[in-house]
Amino acid sequence: DETTLVLVEPGLDKRTKTYKALHKAATIITADPLTDRQRPAAERWLRQLASRRGVSLSPAQLRSMVERALVPDEKGYGGTIDQLQLAHAIDALAQLETVTDDVIATVLPPAREFSVFDVVTLAVERRGPALRAALDELRLSHDPYQTAALIWAQWTQLAAIACYGEAGEAEIARELSLHPYVVKKTKPLTTQVAPADIRTLTQRAAQLDADMKTTGIPPWDAVESFLFAVAGR
Structure with missing residues (x-):
């Protein structure tokens, strides 16, 4: 079993005792909030995360996963990218020998089509x-x-x-x-x-x-x- 702890910090100070203790005891994933208009940045973040977990993804697969993790903003501002959902998907893919489009569709269902x-x-x-x-x-x-x-x-x-x-x-x-x-x-x-x-x-x-x-x-x-x-x- 494992526990996912989500910490929301407006400004992360890596010098604190809390951060240093977490760094020793856990795997830390830094995820600055990304919006629909920052998809290239989200793809870079996802590629780096996947690489650390030994998961190889093509550019098309990276785009597809970011698209699937997009959560529309009900007020019409565009939407945000659910990085926690992407992190869980990478964890699942890391257990497999081969990553295909069908496997990605299984671990990361398409985002809701309409807002x-x-x-x-x-x-x-x-x-x-x-x-x-x-x-x-x-x-x-x-x-x-x-x-x-x-x-x-x-x-x-x-x-x-x-x-x-x-x-x-x-x-x-x-x-x-x-x-x-x-x-x-x-x-x-x-x-x-x-x-x-x-x-x-x-x-x-x-x-x-x-x-x-x-x-x-x-x-x-x-x-x-x-x-x-x-x-x-």
Whole structure:
């Protein structure tokens, strides 16, 4: 048996007695947080970790493993790479004589294909079949009330960004106190929905939210009713 101890430190001081004691008694894996936009750095980190464990991975396999370990950010900021999941996968691969793509798929299942942010995009782009598939997937792992709240919040952001028309992304982010990445991803969507439709759909979202709280409509029903109304506008 073995124990995995995860320590979160804003600044790791290797001079401390605690670090020195851990270094003597355990295998230490340093994993600075990496985001979706730092995939090359994640691949380098993974290659070094694999090399230390005697695991040989091709460039394509490194890319595949990093892709599989990507955890989408539900707020639409891009996502982070689950390095602990990668470390466990390397431990499993180190027990094998040959590492194949099929073996990697077994020890490291594909990342979830859709995030909550994706379903709003699919609805705006009128991609009905993909929207259906995304919602079916989200139902398996997401809390319905939290999902509904995120959908309403994302639509509210879209409606607010649409009000600024041709204003620059930096100005919109500053005025609305939004993350610049959210504005960058959402602003192109606003041009695909007519202002009148935005008003009508915003009213529908507000009514469905109220119905969830007063009439007991199941949250998944409310979410699907709204998103397919967006897709069918």
